[in-house]
Amino acid sequence: MRVIVGIPSYNNAGTVSFVVKQAAKGLKEYFEGGIVVNADGGSSDGTRDAVLSTPVPEGVEVHSFVYRWPIPGKGSAMKELMEFAMEREADALVFVDSDLRSITPEWIKGLAGPIEENYDFVAPLYIRHKWDGTITNNIAYPMTASLYGKNVRQPIGGDFGVSAKLIDVYLEDEEIWKTHVARFGVDIFLTTTAMARGFKVVQTALGMKIHDPKDPAASLGPMFNQVVGTLFSLMERYENVWRGVERIEDVPVFGELERGEPEPVKVTLDLLEERSRELFAEYEAVLKKALAPNTFKGVREVLKTFEFDDRLWSHVLYDGAVAYRDGILEEAKPLVPLYFAKTADFVKRTMDINTLEAEKVIEERARVFLEEKDYLLERW
Known part of the structure; x- marks a missing residue:
């Protein structure tokens, strides 16, 4: 070959x-x-x-x-x-x-x-x-x-x-x-x-x-x-x-995937939260048009605590996909502050667990997205 x-x-x-x-x-x-x-x-x-x-x-x-x-x-x-x-x-x-x-x-x-x-x-x-x-x-x-x-x-x-x-x-x-x-x-x-x-x-x-x-x-x-x-x-x-x-x-x-703990990756949690709030203020007007009313209301609450559940996060991305298709979002960039907020949530949620345990959190997220697919189909 x-x-x-x-x-x-x-x-x-x-x-x-x-x-x-x-x-x-x-x-x-x-x-x-x-x-x-x-x-x-x-x-x-x-x-x-x-x-x-x-x-x-x-x-x-x-x-x-x-x-x-x-x-x-x-x-x-x-x-x-x-x-x-x-x-x-x-x-x-x-x-x-x-x-x-x-x-x-x-x-x-x-x-x-x-x-x-x-x-x-x-x-x-x-x-x-x-x-x-x-x-x-x-x-x-x-x-x-x-x-x-x-x-x-x-x-x-x-x-x-x-x-x-x-x-x-x-x-x-x-x-x-x-x-x-x-x-x-x-x-x-x-x-x-x-x-x-x-x-x-x-x-x-x-x-x-x-x-x-x-x-x-x-x-x-x-x-x-x-x-x-x-x-x-x-x-x-x-x-x-x-x-x-x-x-x-x-x-x-x-092959077989060997298990182990990789070398740590640095994430600046304070900067994630700070940038999330700053950029949300910058893109708030377009996000209000792009997201369904309940989704928008949910993410405003998230920015107070940075607790961001997977179901709401799936709705953010599904709403974003519809808005992108319809030209309400010309780029995906206005969703960046919400990605930062979700990343902050994940960092906090996994702070005290190892990579293998964090993997289960990520796999569960995919299952939630599948469960919420009817929401996407309704919006699409």
Whole structure:
């Protein structure tokens, strides 16, 4: 099987060489070689030099290019990595993030191996600290699981395996790459498209994910806008798929997931609450139009205590999706203060429990979203 590992990057000189080395070892050990290719966004810190100077085993090629797609972002890099894979007639393309510190050669086997067994989309399954991946835990996971009925735990995990057949589908409509899919919307686009179009989906156990996490209150606003905006727009595209979904099915897992406690992730609770209140005041007028009256009333109460139950939170996102479809919300950005409030609630709720126990809280959230789907159908 011809396997290519694609690494999108932007100013990752400090970490990318390790990722290249581990990917190359994985290709050599499990697939008798292959190609590691880096699509860079025009880094100024020597990222491409770090890629090209990394020693790799015989039989592994290393390439690096600056992507040409005019919209700067992770998705643009991944689009051109897919085009590169098609030109080289790859059977499988593996995407890995350029800031990974926990990647091993086995990750390449885990992400590409299932393609040999006729799976088309391989999602990562790893242990992450309870406060890492707040957009995943609060939005992307419960929304995609309840909408499309597949229990894919890390729909925006960043590390994926895709088949050549699926790459054709991702590249069939160039217009989609002129949206937030060209930026951080790309991961939810890849996962949702695979599920909604009926491709065979599997998860692969990768152990711990250790990377450069971001404090949500300090830096995740633009990512939120791009991920959630893409998720909402795909709901319109695939309405005929998710309308009839009434249960969440387990998705097969390759390998065994080791349990453990990852290194802590910093979350500034005071800043989350402060930013939530500030931004709510800024977006209050549009939120009053976007949210149903009871939902709006509920979130105003939340901002007094930051106790934010999952049922109300599902209504916020379902109302947001309807408002996005109807043009009341031109972007998902006005929902950011409520995401900050929900994250603050989750941090407080899980302060004294470990990551495994916090996982049960997140799984329960997906079940609540499914239970509240009738609310979405009424509003839609």
